[in-house]
Amino acid sequence: MTPSSGQHVVVIGAGAIGVASAIELLRDGHRVTIVEPATPGGEQAASYGNAGWLSTHSVIPPAEPGAWKKVPKFLRDPLGPLAVRWTYLPKALPWLVRYLLSGWTAARVEATARALRPLLRDAPALHKKLADEAGAGHLIERQGVMHVYPSRAAFDADSLGWNIRKLVGVSWLEISADEMRQREPDLHPRYQFGVLVEEAGRCRDPGGYVASLAAHARALGAEFVTTTAKGLRLTDGRPVSVLTETGELSCDKVVIAAGAHSKPLAASIGDRLPLETERGYHVMIESAETGPRTSMMASDAKMVVNWTDRGLRAAGQVEIAGLEAAPNWKRAEILHDHLLGMFPKLPRDLPPAAIRSWFGHRPSMPDGRPCLGYSRASRDVVYAFGHGHVGLVSSARTGRVVAQLIGGRETEIPVSPFDPKRYL
Numbered sequence: 256m257t258p259s260s261g262q263h264v265v266v267i268g269a270g271a272i273g274v275a276s277a278i279e280l281l282r283d284g285h286r287v288t289i290v291e292p293a294t295p296g297g298e299q300a301a302s303y304g305n306a307g308w309l310s311t312h313s314v315i316p317p318a319e320p321g322a323w324k325k326v327p328k329f330l331r332d333p334l335g336p337l338a339v340r341w342t343y344l345p346k347a348l349p350w351l352v353r354y355l356l357s358g359w360t361a362a363r364v365e366a367t368a369r370a371l372r373p374l375l376r377d378a379p380a381l382h383k384k385l386a387d388e389a390g391a392g393h394l395i396e397r398q399g400v401m402h403v404y405p406s407r408a409a410f411d412a413d414s415l416g417w418n419i420r421k422l423v424g425v426s427w428l429e430i431s432a433d434e435m436r437q438r439e440p441d442l443h444p445r446y447q448f449g450v451l452v453e454e455a456g457r458c459r460d461p462g463g464y465v466a467s468l469a470a471h472a473r474a475l476g477a478e479f480v481t482t483t484a485k486g487l488r489l490t491d492g493r494p495v496s497v498l499t500e501t502g503e504l505s506c507d508k509v510v511i512a513a514g515a516h517s518k519p520l521a522a523s524i525g526d527r528l529p530l531e532t533e534r535g536y537h538v539m540i541e542s543a544e545t546g547p548r549t550s551m552m553a554s555d556a557k558m559v560v561n562w563t564d565r566g567l568r569a570a571g572q573v574e575i576a577g578l579e580a581a582p583n584w585k586r587a588e589i590l591h592d593h594l595l596g597m598f599p600k601l602p603r604d605l606p607p608a609a610i611r612s613w614f615g616h617r618p619s620m621p622d623g624r625p626c627l628g629y630s631r632a633s634r635d636v637v638y639a640f641g642h643g644h645v646g647l648v649s650s651a652r653t654g655r656v657v658a659q660l661i662g663g664r665e666t667e668i669p670v671s672p673f674d675p676k677r678y679l
C-alpha cells in the first residue's frame with residue numbers, strides 16, 4: 256500500500272463503519288480526527304445492538320418481487336416483522352416506493368446480490384484480522400450460521416433468494432429434521448429443516464468489538480472529538496471544515512459515516528439522499544443456559560438468535576417510523592415470545608431485570624445497497640453510510656474501500672453499484 260501524503264481526514268461517526276474506515280486511513284498515513292458525540296460502540300449505535308452475524312450470504316435486498324402485495328399487512332399489523340407506522344407514512348412513502356421498485360423483478364434482486372457479494376464475501380477473515388490487530392480476536396468466530404424452517408416447503412417458498420445466492424457463489428448444507436435434532440437438541444421440534452452456511456461467521460459482542468476498534472484507532476493516533484457534526488463547509492469545491500455543535504474543525508477530507516443520521520450531513524453540501532431508518536430491536540437474556548449451538552435465523556419469526564458475551568440475544572423486526580418516534584417495546588416482547596417459542600427450556604419466570612431490551616436504527620437505502628462513494632460536490636468528501644442490514648459484516652471491507660477512495664486509488668471491489676449518484 257502506498258503511504259499517502261498524510262492529509263487531515265475527519266471521520267464523522269464512530270460506529271462499525273467509521274472506526275474501520277479510521278483504522279485504514281491511519282494505515283495510509285493520514286492524520287485522522289473522529290467526531291462522535293457518544294461512546295464508540297455504545298447503545299446509541301446500530302453497531303452496538305445488532306445480531307452479530309457476519310453473514311457473507313446476506314446479499315438479498317429486503318424487498319423481493321411481489322413485496323407490494325404485503326403492503327396492506329405492513330400497515331395493518333403494527334407488530335408484524337415489518338411494519339410502517341401510519342403517522343410516518345407520508346414521510347416514508349417516497350422511500351417505500353423506491354424500496355418496492357428496487358426489488359420489483361428477480362433481475363433487480365440479482366443485480367444487488369452481485370453488487371453486495373464482493374463487499375461481504377470474505378468478511379469473517381477480514382474481521383478476524385482486524386480484531387486480532389485490535390487485541391479483540393476472540394470476538395470473531397468463523398463457525399457458520401444456520402437458517403431454520405418449519406419444513407422443506409417453507410424453505411422452497413424462499414427459493415428466489417436462495418437461487419440467487421447460489422448464482423453469486425454461496426453454498427450451503429441442507430440439514431434434515433433428524434440431523435437438526437442432533438445438532439440443536441434445545442430447538443423446538445417444529446423446526447424440521449435447516450440450511451447451514453459454513454462460510455459465514457459471527458461476532459460475540461458487536462458493541463465491544465467496535466469499542467476495541469475505536470481504542471485501536473486511538474492507539475494508532477486518531478484524535479476523538481466528542482461532539483455532534485452539523486454539516487460541512489466547502490470552499491471552491493473542497494471541504495475546509497466540519498461544522499459541529501462546539502465549533503468548526505478544519506480538514507482536508509471528510510468521511511460521512513454517521514449511520515442513520517448521515518442524511519442532513521450529505522444534504523449540507525447539496526446531496527439529498529433517500530436514507531431511512533429501518534428501526535430494529537433486540538432482547539437479551541443475560542443468564543440463559545440453553546439456546547442454539549449454532550447461531551441461527553428463524554425463518555418464520557425473521558429473527559436471529561446469537562450467543563453474545565453479554566447474553567443470549569434475539570434481534571430483528573423492521574419498523575418504519577423515523578428517527579424521532581419513541582420505541583415500541585411491544586416489539587421487543589414479541590422477540591422474547593419468539594425466543595421462548597424456539598427454545599422451550601428457557602425460563603419463563605425471569606425477573607424483568609434479567610432481560611435487556613434495545614432499540615436502534617439500521618441506516619437503510621431503498622435498494623439495500625450502501626452509499627459508498629464520492630459526494631457530488633467534491634471527491635474529498637466520501638460517503639460511507641446506508642449499509643442497512645449488513646453494516647457489521649461489511650464494515651471491514653468498507654473501511655478499506657473508504658481509504659482507497661480517499662487516496663484516489665482504484666478500489667479493490669467494484670463500487671459503481673454503491674455510487675451515491677444513483678439517487679442524485
Ligand SMILES: Cc1cc2nc3c(=O)[nH]c(=O)nc-3n(C[C@H](O)[C@H](O)[C@H](O)COP(=O)(O)OP(=O)(O)OC[C@H]3O[C@@H](n4cnc5c(N)ncnc54)[C@H](O)[C@@H]3O)c2cc1C
Nearest residue numbers: 268270271272301302305306308484514516535646647648
Ligand atoms: C436489530 C438489528 C440487527 C442487525 N443485525 C445485523 C447483523 O447481524 N449483521 C450485520 O452485518 N448488520 C446487522 N445490522 C445492521 C448493522 O447494525 C448496521 O448496518 C451497522 O451497525 C451500521 O453501522 P454504522 O457505523 O453505519 O452506524 P452506527 O453503528 O449507527 O454508528 C453511527 C455513529 O455515528 C454517530 N453519529 C450520529 N450522528 C452523528 C453526528 N451528527 N455527528 C457525529 N457522529 C454522529 C452515532 O452516535 C453512532 O455512534 C442489524 C441492525 C439492527 C438494528
